[in-house]
Amino acid sequence: xxxxxxxxxxxxxxxxxxxxxxxxxxxxxxxxxxxxxxxxxxxxxxxxxxxxxxxxxxxxxxxxxxxxxxxxxxxxxxxxxxxxxxxxxxxxxxxxxxxxxxxxxxxxxxxxxxxxxxxxxxxxxxxxxxxxxxxxxxxxxxxxxxxxxxxxxxxxxxxxxxxxxxxxxxxxxxxxxxxxxxxxxxxxxxxxx
Amino acid sequence: xxxxxxxxxxxxxxxxxxxxxxxxxxxxxxxxxxxxxxxxxxxxxxxxxxxxxxxxxxxxxxxxxxxxxxxxxxxxxxxxxxxxxxxxxxxxxxxxxxxxxxxxxxxxxxxxxxxxxxxxxxxxxxxxxxxxxxxxxxxxxxxxxxxxxxxxxxxxxxxxxxxxxxxxxxxxxxxxxxxxxxxxxxxxxxxxxxxxxxxxxxxxxxxxxxxxxxxxxxxxxxxxxxxxxxxxxxxxxxxxxxxxxxxxxxxxxxxxxxxxxxxxxxxxxxxx
Numbered sequence: 001x002x003x004x005x006x007x008x009x010x011x012x013x014x015x016x017x018x019x020x021x022x023x024x025x026x027x028x029x030x031x032x033x034x035x036x037x038x039x040x041x042x043x044x045x046x047x048x049x050x051x052x053x054x055x056x057x058x059x060x061x062x063x064x065x066x067x068x069x070x071x072x073x074x075x076x077x078x079x080x081x082x083x084x085x086x087x088x089x090x091x092x093x094x095x096x097x098x099x100x101x102x103x104x105x106x107x108x109x110x111x112x113x114x115x116x117x118x119x120x121x122x123x124x125x126x127x128x129x130x131x132x133x134x135x136x137x138x139x140x141x142x143x144x145x146x147x148x149x150x151x152x153x154x155x156x157x158x159x160x161x162x163x164x165x166x167x168x169x170x171x172x173x174x175x176x177x178x179x180x181x182x183x184x185x186x187x188x189x190x191x192x193x
Numbered sequence: 194x195x196x197x198x199x200x201x202x203x204x205x206x207x208x209x210x211x212x213x214x215x216x217x218x219x220x221x222x223x224x225x226x227x228x229x230x231x232x233x234x235x236x237x238x239x240x241x242x243x244x245x246x247x248x249x250x251x252x253x254x255x256x257x258x259x260x261x262x263x264x265x266x267x268x269x270x271x272x273x274x275x276x277x278x279x280x281x282x283x284x285x286x287x288x289x290x291x292x293x294x295x296x297x298x299x300x301x302x303x304x305x306x307x308x309x310x311x312x313x314x315x316x317x318x319x320x321x322x323x324x325x326x327x328x329x330x331x332x333x334x335x336x337x338x339x340x341x342x343x344x345x346x347x348x349x350x351x352x353x354x355x356x357x358x359x360x361x362x363x364x365x366x367x368x369x370x371x372x373x374x375x376x377x378x379x380x381x382x383x384x385x386x387x388x389x390x391x392x393x394x395x396x397x398x399x400x401x402x403x404x405x406x407x408x409x410x411x412x413x414x415x416x417x418x419x420x421x422x423x424x425x426x427x428x429x430x431x432x433x434x435x436x437x438x439x440x441x442x443x444x445x446x447x448x449x450x451x452x453x454x455x456x457x458x459x460x461x462x463x464x465x
Contacts, residue, residue, distance in 0.1 A: 094356075095356060099405065101299075132248050
């Protein structure tokens with residue numbers, strides 16, 4: 001009986017010791033909020049395409065370029081929506097659109113990154129907006145890693161785009177006058193942990 | 194025609210008005226004309242956002258309660274005991290907390306308690322006082338017009354067109370109910386099928402506009418004064434219905450105008 005316990009303890013120790021080694025295979029990054037923005041464009045009454053962005057976001061990214069795997073976990077503050085016109089921003093925060101009081105966060109989570117060579121090409125994940133979660137694939141338009149010449153820290157930066165229909169997430173006010181199709185563009189910079 | 198139905202003035206004004214007019218006339222013999230308000234509200238919801246309940250947001254909870262309230266009143270019709278009114282008021286207060294639950298959960302304990310107490314009191318008050326008007330169709334309809342238009346206009350200025358249209362639809366539907374009485378110089382049966390959905394939807398819409406948009410909380414005091422004013426105004430029930438309606442509407446619309454003015458001072462013009 002005692003022999004059995006010693007064996008189990010040794011096995012647990014071996015597994016625990018092995019975990020950090022496995023974790024080292026992928027690099028973990030923390031999003032740099034001043035250089036990370038989610039932009040959106042939407043048709044306004046058929047006349048023009050309006051642009052807006054969210055000023056506050058946070059999150060973590062892991063990348064294992066050797067194994068070609070990674071994860072993305074980003075949270076965007078709904079109330080930080082900014083279109084350059086305060087009155088419209090208040091409207092966008094209201095229950096008509098982003099409903100920021102009820103749903104303070106928009107999240108994007110993925111554990112499936114597809115690589116083209118050594119660089120991520122697309123990210124298959126789930127976007128949660130207004131409490132509705134739908135699959136959304138981001139197309140990575142640029143990806144660069146290196147040492148930041150200012151901070152001297154290792155970091156990666158990327159650009160990504162996606163298209164969604166706001167009605168899929170229950171955002172149906174003023175359809176079809178205010179467009180249903182939304183183009184999302186992300187610029188992300190993240191420091192290596 | 195399709196484009197016309199996408200215009201907010203049609204969605205929140207014309208369509209609920211005519212639907213309420215039709216329902217009030219058709220259900221008069223069944224003494225269910227009061228359902229006109231719920232019908233007007235339902236058609237606006239259908240035109241603006243549709244009947245989707247995924248995910249169950251506060252605005253969708255209002256729709257759900259707005260549709261459930263007429264059913265509850267029909268069930269409660271045989272009961273006219275004294276306990277029904279306080280029970281409905283308490284249910285109205287509980288409904289407010291349920292609707293705002295997700296917003297309240299994000300507050301600290303003090304704010305959560307104060308906000309919960311405030312919204313429950315407002316909704317309970319509104320349901321209680323509107324229920325006092327249920328046996329007085331001209332008073333109920335005049336108060337309904339003012340409450341709907343006041344809540345709608347204030348919510349619109351407070352930066353939520355959706356909540357604004359919800360309120361406007363109530364005002365338009367109550368207006369149709371009032372117009373029939375004025376033109377025919379006779380009273381339509383209002384009852385709880387009229388007052389409960391109207392008071393509940395208007396109160397919940399007003400409190401949600403405070404919590405999620407820019408409607409100042411004190412605008413609710415002006416809106417909350419509408420049913421007591423309609424109840425207390427010394428207008429003879431024996432006078433012509435049109436005269437009663439004009440006098441009652443003038444007094445209650447003044448309260449609504451005060452709420453709109455208070456909101457305008459804070460929020461300014463609506464976003465376009």
